[in-house]
Amino acid sequence: MNQHIIQTSNFSGKTHWDKAALASLIEAGRIHSRVYTDPELFELELDRIFSTSWLFVGHQSEVPSPGDFQTRVLGRTSVIMVRGKDKGVRVLVNRCRHRGAQVCETETGNTKFFRCWYHGWVYDTNGDLAEQTGDEAYDDSMDRKAMGLTPVPRVENYRGFVFASFAREGETLTEFLGGAAAIIDLMVDASPTGELYADGGSHKTEYRGNWKLVGMDGYHPLHLHASVMETIHRDPDSGIGSTHRSNPFDDTAATYTRDFGHGHSMLDFREHRIKHYEQHSEFIKKTSGGAEYIDAMHKAHGEERARMLLSISGDPHLGLFPNVQLIHNQIRIVTPLAADHTQVEMIAVRLGGVSDEINANRLRHHESFYGPAGAGSPDDTEVFERVQRGMQAELNPWLDVSRGMAREFTDVDGSTVGRISDEVPQRGIFRHWIKLMTQS
Amino acid sequence: MSSSMNKASLSDWQMLREVELFLFHEAELADGNQYEDWLELWTADLLYWVPSNDDNLDPQKKISIIYDRRAQLEDRIFRLGTKHAYAQRPQSRLTRLVSNIVLDDFDTESGGWVSSRFVVVELRNHVQTLWSGRMRHKLVREDGKLRINEKHVFLLNNDTPVGNMTFII
């Protein structure tokens, strides 16, 4: 997100966190707070999670034309997602093959070449070395074809979402996403043409707390966001209210927490929101192009699915471990900077095949809750910082995540399901976390 | 310098002084977290706009940090006034300087556009944060009084990650 702040590690691989010590951090229904506070564990996470797992890099629509690029930070590594002159999307390490300078210092743009300012080596948008200044000084032992910008070993794309992995081998993206792939579809299919554009701008925020605090939590809204709930009660059509008809966070509501494995989790509002389809479709129809949108959705997806997709407004409310969430109208990228420092970028998406007014409404809806001056996210980051401060007290270092353990069940698709306020996502995330942290 | 120019600049000065005092008053209310009184400064229809990532963007195509019409600004002020606006508990302690005030396209009778620069020092939870940037106000005269019809705030750092900005900027 900010290419000037990059984790540099002098972590030597030596640690007192052997397998047994790591395993002792996670128990059934409780978690030791060191997982959020320990700087050495943070370094281990960069090695064992961010250097092995599939990571979200960006959406292909961020680089629509040859030469378009977008830099991002994956763990400690600054990368360039670039559409090459051959039209392929690559993820290249942002580091000159000569003596290591970053070759791209701009977050986004269009270019023919990446020129390293230090000694002038030039790379093309496919990453190949195009020019070596004073190349007569190198003899044939310099294999120029092998001196291009280092590609991240594996890159795959699911419906426009580009993921990369530093592990040369391992599970495929399909295996990694598992049941969560069908939930990504909920966002993409909110467009009747199946086109999503991550070009609505973004909110960039940061907080002094651990990256895993972002999580997925259906227990807090009634409490932490009480001020928003009060505001919604004044006008259900205003801002965030338009998708939160009646109370979705009540444990008697048809809303659920869902754990897909791999630390992927969801707040599942589908069943609840579909009950309010008529109200919500009236709300959509008030916008210019609204009736056409509803019509196009029915044609594209059939009655039943169209009603569900419209009811949830393309909000999958999905967290993909470790670094991306799809919430309301946003792709949210979580970038860990230190055990107690995290950046979050919320990129607003635009739906293809709908009117400008509908997309503009979705932007207004996003702004009402999210971003540094929104009604919701600042309360979230405020409490994450409070948690980080609170966890410094280690007299009794355990965090309780047992809510709903006795009532969770396994659904037909294999996911674990609980009521909306149950800590199913927290347990799912740490079940996967400990697996990755103790892998050899 | 001719005497007519002196006269022109003198009447400009009076106009400028009135605008200055108005912006200083707005700054006082914002610094004091006097939300309701600050809201009173606005006209019935309004736009309070803080763009995100860039100064020149189309708010119908790109997300803003704040894009409030009357209904949203009323929601914002209402919410800040509830007991549970935790991002402002404790409230920010603020002190701001408004300067470099220039009347761009302004007349005494009807008002117009005013440019200025600002620096806000915020203290919250023992952390001091500096915010700064450019502002444009569209002021209109209603019943003899200046009111804010539009306010655009171009933060110097609107393209870098920022923390909690829930006070009145």
Ligand code: FES
């Ligand atoms: S470090 Fe890039 S050209 Fe020398």
Ligand SMILES: [Fe+2]
């Ligand atoms: Fe929240």
